[in-house]
Amino acid sequence: MAEPVFERLALVGAGLIGSSIARIARARGDIARVVVVNARTEKTLGRIAELGIADVCEIDPVRAVEGADCVVLCAPVGAYASLAAAIGPHLAPGAIITDVGSTKQSVIRDVGPHVPQGVHFVPGHPMAGTEFSGPDAGFSELFEGRWCLLTPPVGTDAAAVQRIKAFWERCGATVSIMDPEHHDRVVAIVSHLPHLIAFTICGTADDLADETRKEVLQFAASGFRDFTRIAASDPVMWRDVFLNNREALLEMLARFTEDAQAMARAVRWGDASYIEDKVMRGRKIRQALIDINQA
Ligand SMILES: NC(=O)C1=CN([C@@H]2O[C@H](COP(=O)(O)OP(=O)(O)OC[C@H]3O[C@@H](n4cnc5c(N)ncnc54)[C@H](O)[C@@H]3O)[C@@H](O)[C@H]2O)C=CC1
Ligand SMILES: O=C(O)C(=O)Cc1ccc(O)cc1
Secondary structure, three states: OOOOOEEEEEEEOOOHHHHHHHHHHHHOOOOEEEEEEEOOOHHHHHHHHHHOOOOEEEOOHHHHHOOOOEEEEOOOHHHHHHHHHHHHHHOOOOOEEEEOOOOOHHHHHHHHHHOOOOOEEEOEEEOOOOOOOOHHHOOOOOOOOOEEEEOOOOOOOHHHHHHHHHHHHHOOOEEEEOOHHHHHHHHHHHHHHHHHHHHHHHHHHHHOOHHHHHHHHHOOOHHHHHHHHHHOOOHHHHHHHHHHOHHHHHHHHHHHHHHHHHHHHHHHHOOHHHHHHHHHHHHHHHHHHHHHHHO
8 A cells, every 4th residue: 555645634623524534534544644633612523533533533723733744724714814823833844734625815815824934835625515514424435536626825845735636636536736816716606606696596585475485395396406405505614605705706796697687688578599598508518517527
């Protein structure tokens, strides 16, 4: 078996993503010799111990990162600044600090200043997840065949980037390196805006009269059902994502609103070919996505 990428891997946050990494690292011998999991509450800590997915469980993030050669922040992005301020001074010289947060410019802004000299910072974002959260939601196939985007600031140690790349590849992902600003615009359209739309449409349906609401749920066809799956996601995580990708999300929302207005106009004026064209375009995009995933 290949040598482990890390000696001691510390995961700060033990929800869907953190516990998935822990499961994979414990199941494979080539990611880390020791897996440390930091959970915020005694309850989660107990659950991690019961699940047997960590070598060491710690409630104190500072103790969790001591002696680790890799630290992965796996908490909601709004918690990163205070977490980084707390653990920064305790990071081992030569260690790598990385993360899994859904936004990248904010993470660089919030974590960067707390990374001491001699510690490498390689921000990351696995493009894989579900609507479920917490330690029981994780599973070891989560990253299989999915992308992981890395956004190392200019001048980041190339060897540190390579180790994080190897780490994600052993988790089953394919790595792509991206500029953080570009990352935030891309995920704003492919992930953050779809979530915003899902939360909004569920709210709109819920605002309707009681009788209608019952019917909405009773006769919900797959279109609405697909939205409700996404809308079942964690409120704290998504609050933090929206507030930390404000600019790109608002830009994409403005573009979407313009396009939705154009569609409304076509519906009002009976512009059949406009509507047909848009539906056809959607179909083509869906087919292209299927083709990419099968290639
Ligand atoms: N859920 C998803 O589908 C994906 C999430 N992400 C990112 O991964 C990160 C973690 O998300 P999930 O694992 O889904 O969330 P989760 O809600 O399942 O787990 C979050 C973990 O962070 C801990 N935590 C919460 N607030 C904290 C604080 N103030 N200080 C320390 N720890 C705290 C929680 O106790 C929990 O263990 C987020 O930054 C999210 O943006 C990235 C890709 C996919
Ligand atoms: O469950 C879904 O549909 C997702 O879109 C999962 C997801 C959520 C957040 C991310 O930053 C990346 C992936």
